[in-house]
Amino acid sequence: MKSGSNDVITKSVSLQQSGSLQPKLEVRNLSKTFHSNGINRQTHKPQKQILALDNITFDIYPREFVCIVGASGCGKSTLLNIIAGLLPPSTGKVSLDGTELLGPSADRGMVFQNYTLFPWLTVADNIGFGLKLKKISPTQRKQIIGYYLEIIGLTQFANAYPKQLSGGMKQRVAIARALANEPEILLLDEPFGALDAQTKEQMQEFLLDLWNKTHTTILMITHDVEEAIFLAQRICVMSAHPGRLKETIEIDLPARRDLEIKLTRKFIEQKRLLLQALR
Template identity: 60%
Template sequence: MHLEVVGLSKSFPTRRGPILALDGVNLHVESGEFVCVVGASGSGKTTLLRLIAGLEQPSRGSISVDGEPVIGPGADRGVVFQSYTLYPWMTVAENVGFGLKLQGVKRQEREARVDYFLEIVGLERFAKALPKQLSGGMQQRVAIARALAAQPKILLMDEPFGALDVQTKETMQEFLLDLWQRTRTSILMITHDVEEAVFLAQRIYVFTSHPGRVKREIRVDFPSRRDYSLKRTSSFQEVKDEILALLREQKGIPLSDAAPAG
């Protein structure tokens, strides 16, 4: 799998004239990579993900997956948003299998895939439960299982843990890292949480704001298998501080371990 974004720009019309959200963005994700994009409010992170997902069209530039241009949504790209976007009247199993049903996957294969990915995310015992019976973290696991069940070439994640409390968020970060290690699904994740990006990613793109541009690409040279003891090391803090320093260079950007979402 090779995701390639070249010279990507996106502007939106307003009464006062067009607003440039992204300007000349270049980035890539290789097969089996976990890549994060981090930036403050106005950096166009969500716009970038929507463009790659095919939900928006670029003003300039190109996006391709394995050499095929992205011109709209496709099964080669799975998407997980911050909101769980589950159908409340469907069971967990029905939610996971919904996309497969739309694709015309036969019932026997569909059920086998649903069972497999519910086991992967640790929710096989909740197959018949309704979303309202699950915690926020469990609902997001269902959303991830649904995206993976379609067997996409790359999983696109937009602030997937942003709505969770701190403890659940940390648990879900560990879960996602373990899931990636087992499946080796390529992941491009948007986050405003610098610590989260450093803990999860192999590479990080730091974006500027107004408009969004790639300020720097940072390689995170930690072992693939990580646990929370990593966060207490000086090497982890050094990478985190480097990214925070890049964000501080932008005037008017509030400073924190997690820059404001945008």
Template identity: 60%
Template sequence: MHLEVANLSKEFTTKEGNVSALKNVNLHIETGEFVCTVGASGSGKSTLLRLIAGLDYPTSGKITVDQVPVIGPGRDRGMVFQRYTLYPWLNVAKNVEFGLKLQGIPKAQRRERVSYYLDVVGLTQFRKNLPKALSGGMKQRVAIARALACEPKILLMDEPFGALDVQTKESMQQFLLEVWRRTGTTILMITHDVEEAVFLSQRIYVLTARPGTVKQEFQINLPENEQGARSYHVKTLSDFQRYREKITQLLRDSTVEQEVMVG
């Protein structure tokens, strides 16, 4: 898998004229990577993800997955949103199965994959529950399982834990790393939470606002356990703190610049 974003720009037309949401964004993601894009609000980071997902169209520039240009949404790019993610009339197992059904995958194979991914996200015992009976964290687990069940080339996540409380968020981050290690899925996640990005990523793209553009790329080198995933103690390391401060500073500077410009 090779995702390439080249000179990507996106303008929105509003009553006040054209607003540039993204300008000349360049990035790439390779097989099995976990990459985060961090940016302040207004940095166009959600727009970037939507463009990659094919849910919106760029003004100029190019997105390719394995050399094939993206022209619309497809099952090779799974997506997890922050909210309203589950089909409320379907139980957990049927939510996970939904994408497979859409694609016309035979029943036996569907059942196998559903039970595998329910196990991956640890929701086997809740398979018969309706979404309304689940907590926010559990709902996101179902959404992740549903996206993974389609076995996409890359999983796109738009602030998936943004609506969760701090405790749930932390356990979901740990959970996501375990899922990533176990399934080997390539992940591109958007977040405004620098700590989250540093903890999860192998690489980080820092996006600055108005117009959103890649300010800097960070390679995150933090120790991993023998299974190849990080655990919580990395947050106490001085390296972790340094990454966090650097990126936070970068975002703060760009926010100040922007406010000075507006003021």
């Protein structure tokens, strides 16, 4: 990490506490109800309604790294899909930089758990796919692609195809592709869930370093308690059936972290607090 990252993060947190920093993302009174396919023949209305999310409200500030954790079925992915514009809310709203979000847009980058690279495109072409759609000039596109290839450490794989990459490398490319479009916020849906334990920890270190270098605001959902504590500045804890925001936990760890921090007493204390909140 860069030596000045502690100062940046400390300043950001103090501005939040003083109320002088405006939220990057605002989620207000968000609820989502799903309807079953069955229809009541008498009323001609859906037979059953399932309340997946109930009155979710929270803010994310510029340059923050926030994780959402909760048990399977608590609505984490549904919430992220609404923020991404892939699902409409039933009630409430989501705003980015003060503007209500009404659908998908390049201002939000999305990375899923499953590898979503185009298999017929090279690594470089995958990273530059969105730039080409935006009609960025070939010269500028090459510069941006080169920058992200270097930042994810895959310059030598620029002309490789996804089938030639490991799982961790594929996710690096997916993250680079999302960041190349310069989104206002990066949304991550359990991006390391399919990786083995060793690769997963390597990717956690990679993502934390990338966040420090790019200063991108990140919202990530995960079911991995240690992953959330290692990466996040704040953790939003959700309860299930329906999904509600139960508690928000500030992570009291140094901004500069490596994997050894997971063995410290402070980290274990934070893990205990988070596990208690999840019960």
